[in-house]
Amino acid sequence: MSRSEISRLSDEDLMAVVDRKDPDAFEALYDRHGGAAFSLAYRIVGDRTTAEDATQEAFLSIWRSNARFDRARGSVRSWVLSVVRNRAIDALRRGGVNAPKLDHDDDAALAAREAPERTDVAAIRNETASELRGAIESLPTEQSQVIELAYFGGFSHSEIAEIINQPLGTVKGRMRLGLEKIRAEIAEAISPDAIEGLTA
Amino acid sequence: MSAEEMDHGGCSERHDDLATYALGALPPGEAAALEQHLAGCETCTERLQWLRPAADLLPASVEQLNPRPELKRDLMAVVREEAPAYAPARQPSRAEAAKPGPFARFRMKLLGDGPLRPALAGFAAFCLVVVGIAGFELGKDGGETTTTSSFAALPTSSKMTGGGTVQVSGGQGTLTVAGMDPIPHDEVYQAWVAEGDKIEPSSIFVVNSAGQGSASIPDLPPGADRVMVTREPAGGSQQPSTAPVLSAEL
Numbered sequence: 268m269s270r271s272e273i274s275r276l277s278d279e280d281l282m283a284v285v286d287r288k289d290p291d292a293f294e295a296l297y298d299r300h301g302g303a304a305f306s307l308a309y310r311i312v313g314d315r316t317t318a319e320d321a322t323q324e325a326f327l328s329i330w331r332s333n334a335r336f337d338r339a340r341g342s343v344r345s346w347v348l349s350v351v352r353n354r355a356i357d358a359l360r361r362g363g364v365n366a367p368k369l370d371h372d373d374d375a376a377l378a379a380r381e382a383p384e385r386t387d388v389a390a391i392r393n394e395t396a397s398e399l400r401g402a403i404e405s406l407p408t409e410q411s412q413v414i415e416l417a418y419f420g421g422f423s424h425s426e427i428a429e430i431i432n433q434p435l436g437t438v439k440g441r442m443r444l445g446l447e448k449i450r451a452e453i454a455e456a457i458s459p460d461a462i463e464g465l466t467a
Numbered sequence: 468m469s470a471e472e473m474d475h476g477g478c479s480e481r482h483d484d485l486a487t488y489a490l491g492a493l494p495p496g497e498a499a500a501l502e503q504h505l506a507g508c509e510t511c512t513e514r515l516q517w518l519r520p521a522a523d524l525l526p527a528s529v530e531q532l533n534p535r536p537e538l539k540r541d542l543m544a545v546v547r548e549e550a551p552a553y554a555p556a557r558q559p560s561r562a563e564a565a566k567p568g569p570f571a572r573f574r575m576k577l578l579g580d581g582p583l584r585p586a587l588a589g590f591a592a593f594c595l596v597v598v599g600i601a602g603f604e605l606g607k608d609g610g611e612t613t614t615t616s617s618f619a620a621l622p623t624s625s626k627m628t629g630g631g632t633v634q635v636s637g638g639q640g641t642l643t644v645a646g647m648d649p650i651p652h653d654e655v656y657q658a659w660v661a662e663g664d665k666i667e668p669s670s671i672f673v674v675n676s677a678g679q680g681s682a683s684i685p686d687l688p689p690g691a692d693r694v695m696v697t698r699e700p701a702g703g704s705q706q707p708s709t710a711p712v713l714s715a716e717l
Contacts (some may be wrong), residue, residue: 288553417492450521
């Protein structure tokens with residue numbers, strides 16, 4: 268399959284070609300999701316080198332493992348990012364990197380950004396990312412705190428209960444309320460196409 | 468569908484768990500139990516589908532950065548190097564399919580001529596990869612021609628995971644492994660060199676979270692016929708204390 272044909276494939280169809288161990292298809296997969304993957308890894312580990320290692324490990328595991336993508340469980344992008352998240356959290360738990368940041372005042376990330384390579388798509392993503400960050404910040408602190416500890420810190424509910432010294436039921440309740448608010452007040456405010464664009 | 472509309476399914480006690488699950492914060496045992504419930508509960512499944520985009524959007528909330536181009540360059544170098552080893556995974560031509568290739572011959576020798584038993588299929592698929600990358604290279608080193616031989620390091624049973632290669636050149640070897648089981652901090656992997664019944668300890672090594680690692684085998688005697696890998700206590704051992712997990716016939 269030629270590169271131009273590959274470039275026209277949907278993510279789901281692209282994965283079928285990646286499964287056949289086509290390096291050009293894999294390169295296209297990286298081109299589509301590598302930036303988001305690295306950004307997520309950096310957000311979790313707070314260190315550029317470790318984030319690159321985690322991103323590379325995640326993509327290699329996808330390449331080598333007959334990628335177990337299941338379209339019934341979500342988009343390719345969400346799946347790739349879940350693999351990256353797991354690798355980044357592994358790296359975090361192995362130690363040697365900074366603790367996850369619990370705020371969004373990310374000067375280091377801004378400094379690390381390679382502005383000349385930003386594309387229009389990236390700019391739109393950044394704009395939306397900024398809106399989403401603002402929305403998450405508008406959550407009550409106790410809700411955004413447990414969501415960030417869970418998603419970006421990789422902590423289980425019982426670990427979070429221990430960290431913030433609250434009962435397990437309280438932690439789970441805060442996660443539910445926070446996630447419901449994001450879903451109802453933010454995700455529904457963004458058009459389904461926009462959500463598809465961000466998660467697909 | 469709003470959150471309120473979905474609160475009438477009789478599973479409200481599970482709603483907290485669904486959010487925790489969507490955030491990846493439910494421990495594996497509880498996650499498995501919830502997945503079992505989801506398989507038979509349409510209400511909870513619909514609610515999870517409604518909630519999931521909120522969790523899926525969280526990665527989009529982070530500052531979007533561009534990785535260095537070197538990351539892609541290094542990644543694709545590995546991928547393009549490994550791709551030929553997976554070549555039989557691609558659709559063979561009719562002529563290629565009719566003629567037994569190296570893997571088919573290897574499989575027949577290893578497993579007999581017939582369909583792979585499921586338990587051995589993964590093992591055989593792995594063998595396909597490592598056999599595919601075994602071979603010989605010739606190179607020039609300071610005007611002298613040197614030979615580098617590569618040997619597949621295979622799991623010793625279908626229950627073992629991982630594998631790798633041993634590259635031998637000029638009386639020295641390099642063992643490279645991937646897909647190995649993680650080991651606790653008080654254990655290491657150790658390479659051993661066998662020459663008939665004589666087994667000598669060699670380097671110890673650990674693997675990263677992807678199960679990848681490497682070790683040099685500095686003194687490889689000319690009569691060495693096997694390199695093995697075992698799990699040993701931290702610091703290594705003078706004699707193997709566990710059964711080999713990998714073995715490479717030289």
